[in-house]
Amino acid sequence: MSQILRYTGMLLRSYTRDRTALFFGFFFPLIFMGLFGILNFGATGNVNLGIDDEANNADSQRFVDAMKSVSTFKVSAGTRDDLTKRLTAGDLDIVLVIPANFRIAPVRGGADAPPTMTELTSAARPEQGVIGTAIITQIVDQISFAVTQTSPIVATKREEVAGRNLRYVDFLTPGIVGMTIMQLGIASVAFAFVVDRQRGVIRRILATPISRRNFLAAQVLERLILAVVQVLILIGVAVLAFKVVIVGSMLTLILVTIVGATVFLCIGFAVTGLVATENAAPPVTQLVTLPQMFLSGVFFSRDSVPAFLKPVADVLPLTYLNDALRSVAVNGAGLADILPQLAGLAVWIVVSFVLAFRLFRLD
Amino acid sequence: MSAIVSVRELRKRYGEIQAVDGVSFEVQQGEVFALLGPNGAGKTTTVEILEGLRSADSGTAIVAGVDVAKDPAGVKERIGVQLQQSTFPENFLTKEIVDLFAIFYRRRVDAMALLRAVGLEDRAKQRSEKLSGGQRQRLSIAVAMVNEPQVLFLDEPTTGLDPQARRNLWELIRDIRKRGTTVFLTTHYLDEAEVLCDRVAIMDSGKIIALDSPRALITQLLGRGFSKPQLQQQANLEDVFLDLTGHELRED
Numbered sequence: 001m002s003q004i005l006r007y008t009g010m011l012l013r014s015y016t017r018d019r020t021a022l023f024f025g026f027f028f029p030l031i032f033m034g035l036f037g038i039l040n041f042g043a044t045g046n047v048n049l050g051i052d053d054e055a056n057n058a059d060s061q062r063f064v065d066a067m068k069s070v071s072t073f074k075v076s077a078g079t080r081d082d083l084t085k086r087l088t089a090g091d092l093d094i095v096l097v098i099p100a101n102f103r104i105a106p107v108r109g110g111a112d113a114p115p116t117m118t119e120l121t122s123a124a125r126p127e128q129g130v131i132g133t134a135i136i137t138q139i140v141d142q143i144s145f146a147v148t149q150t151s152p153i154v155a156t157k158r159e160e161v162a163g164r165n166l167r168y169v170d171f172l173t174p175g176i177v178g179m180t181i182m183q184l185g186i187a188s189v190a191f192a193f194v195v196d197r198q199r200g201v202i203r204r205i206l207a208t209p210i211s212r213r214n215f216l217a218a219q220v221l222e223r224l225i226l227a228v229v230q231v232l233i234l235i236g237v238a239v240l241a242f243k244v245v246i247v248g249s250m251l252t253l254i255l256v257t258i259v260g261a262t263v264f265l266c267i268g269f270a271v272t273g274l275v276a277t278e279n280a281a282p283p284v285t286q287l288v289t290l291p292q293m294f295l296s297g298v299f300f301s302r303d304s305v306p307a308f309l310k311p312v313a314d315v316l317p318l319t320y321l322n323d324a325l326r327s328v329a330v331n332g333a334g335l336a337d338i339l340p341q342l343a344g345l346a347v348w349i350v351v352s353f354v355l356a357f358r359l360f361r362l363d
Numbered sequence: 364m365s366a367i368v369s370v371r372e373l374r375k376r377y378g379e380i381q382a383v384d385g386v387s388f389e390v391q392q393g394e395v396f397a398l399l400g401p402n403g404a405g406k407t408t409t410v411e412i413l414e415g416l417r418s419a420d421s422g423t424a425i426v427a428g429v430d431v432a433k434d435p436a437g438v439k440e441r442i443g444v445q446l447q448q449s450t451f452p453e454n455f456l457t458k459e460i461v462d463l464f465a466i467f468y469r470r471r472v473d474a475m476a477l478l479r480a481v482g483l484e485d486r487a488k489q490r491s492e493k494l495s496g497g498q499r500q501r502l503s504i505a506v507a508m509v510n511e512p513q514v515l516f517l518d519e520p521t522t523g524l525d526p527q528a529r530r531n532l533w534e535l536i537r538d539i540r541k542r543g544t545t546v547f548l549t550t551h552y553l554d555e556a557e558v559l560c561d562r563v564a565i566m567d568s569g570k571i572i573a574l575d576s577p578r579a580l581i582t583q584l585l586g587r588g589f590s591k592p593q594l595q596q597q598a599n600l601e602d603v604f605l606d607l608t609g610h611e612l613r614e615d
Contacts, residue, residue: 006466014454017490200449207416207446208467209439 003210007218012225021188025230029180030237036172036299047132049073050083050095055102055115062104066139067096072131072167087120093128095120096136106148126301127171134331170245173238174325175298177231181257182289182318184227185264186271189219190285193272202362212362220265227261228254248328252335256328259345260321266352267317273359292318297326317352320344367392367514367545368413373422375408382408383419384569390514390562395536395546397556400566406549407447407518409566413547414516415439427513440468443507443544447518451491451502458487461505468510477505481535497528497612504535508544515539517548521555526601527612533559 015021049067053060068075076083076092083095097118119136121129196202205215231254238244246253271288275281292298295305296318305313313319324341327333335342368390375383383405390396398406411417413426415435424431427441451460461474478484481501486494494502500520507515517536521529529552536559540546550556556563557577564574573580 003466003469007463010455010459010463010466013459014452017454196452200446201452203416204446204449204451205467207414207439207444208464209436209469210467211436 004214004218004221007210007214008221008225011218011222015222015226024187025180025184025226026233029176029183029230029234032179033169033172033176033234033238033242036168046074047072047094047128047135048092049075049132050086050092051075051077052080052083052095052097053077054080054100055098057103059104060098060102063098063102063139063143066143067136070135070139072135084120087122090122090124093122093125094132094136104143104147123303126303127168129303130301131167131171169238169242170330171301171326172299173235173242173244173246174329175322176238177234177253177257177329178260178296178318178322178325179293179298180230180234181227181260181321182264182292184223184230185261185266186268186285186289188223188226189265189268190272190275190281192219193269194275194281195278197363198278206363215362223265224258224261227257231257246329247332248334252328252333252338253325255335256321256324256338256342259342259349260317260324263317263321263345263348263352266349266356269356269360270352273356273361292316295319297322315344317345317348320348365392366390367427368396368547369423369425370409370413371423373409373412373424374420375405375412375417376420381569383412385422386566386569386571387422388564388571388574390545390547392513392545393540393543394561395540395548395559397560397563398547398549398566399551399553399556399563400549402551404566405569406566410516410518410547410549413438414442414444440510441513443504443510443512443515445500445503445507445515445517445520447522450499451506453490453492455491456487457483457489457491457494457502460491460502461509464506465509470510472509477508478502480508480538481505482531495528497524497531500524500528500532501535504532504539508539512544514545514547517546519549519551521550521552526605527608527610529555530605530610531612 051064051067053064064075064077067073078086080095080097083092086092087095097120099115099117102115102117119133121133123129193202206212235244235246235250235253239246267288271284275284295309295313296302296316297305298318302313302319320341324333324338324345327338327341331337366389368388370389371387373383373386374381386405386409398409400406408417412419413424413431415426415431415438418432418435426438429437429441431438452463455463458474458478461472461477465472465474475484475487478487481504483494483498483501483505486498491499491502504515504517504520507517520536521532524532533555536546536548548559560577562574562576563580564571565580566572575583
């Protein structure tokens, strides 16, 4: 064990001198975040919300006022048909129809159903739809809690969520984190091992008594530590420079990071088994990473993925990872809420470990 | 003197090629021993079997009292190696490379002392990638010494070095021998074998065809009536080169 830890320490120390790795590991994702964050600041700072208040009573007015008080929303009123046209034209992101029977009161013992609001979102700007829906849900919950006088602790937490200004950067940050974990897992393994194998570095190390198991354990441990450090720095910059708010627990995020990094390290070792030379490494790794960057909701919501690709996109490892990270970061999900995603990642760990075990060769 | 390497009827086949074809020899403790031969003679395969990096098809090899086939890790604990065409991992300082390999042997070493022994003390804080060819070979030797090996295996240690660096490395090998470490080397350079080695084995087509001290082999050849036209030269081109360029190392 001390051999593994000492070797891991040496690897980490050498990593700090590897400019290429530092660039791709730290600056590259930050540039991405800055670029996308700034580009979309004006356009996505607000969610354009159209409300058709069919009820037009005191309760519905209170609800509309609550919506107007959220700085993220630019609220405009109108009829349903009129608003839908503007939604199609791209002027609005969400249209909310408040039904005529709307009122804010506890529902009596299931006697009559609660009033149902209709929400229409634009497929053109899905992030706004996601963010807006989240805020609307929060406000409805907040009002429900206030009316039913339950769960004061949860209600306090929810208030904080609804009050903040959800922006594209908030949506983007977990996606960039997921992408970084994927890149670290796959690229850092494929490039390092293919090069070291070709230059005889691994052969030289295997001429010493260190066991293959300890050698690989240190290499894996180093990358898991790097993944956690990278995620912490990314989130740190996001919070400090871009004022991103992480709603869920950091501990849960770190846990998801470690699970995700494990998946992609296994995939990285499997891919390395398929790559014989340094020149073959970039195309093969990109074949694995590029589709996931676009299908797994890194930059945009997965709602924009074409229907025929959906079945594939839904089960990609990065999809599970991004969904889990986003649920925790944006919606404050706990471990119990992201069990489906963690289960998906667990299946990928098993599959990719078997592949890595069969394909990867040290020498 | 007792044998520290003992090889009996070693064989290794790659497909159609019998790379090592029934090789037997012994290396005595404390000597400098060379395995000579043209490319493809089976030198490197033989050495890699002794180093525990490849397994033989048949035959036995005992190195530093350990049967290589039964306990390759045990052999690796007791020997130092310098491999042909291998490099060190990147982004480490010269001193860190020594520390790194000490970890592989589960040891703690005085890296500066080892670097001093090979004349690399002043390069300790430099990245190992930045070292010249000769410096890199000397670092290889420092690394091969981290576990205080009983036998040091050097596979073509001077290939690609300039005359100054070669001579410098010879000095180093003599120093190591003086400290009691057995040195087992392979080389293409016969002058190197002649000045460095106590005994040499000449290998061809997987077989050892001669084994003795360089002087004895030359005497035997002359005894068979061999003669070559004598050029009455008191110096050769290398002497001219070294006289003009000096003996000190040029490695910056």
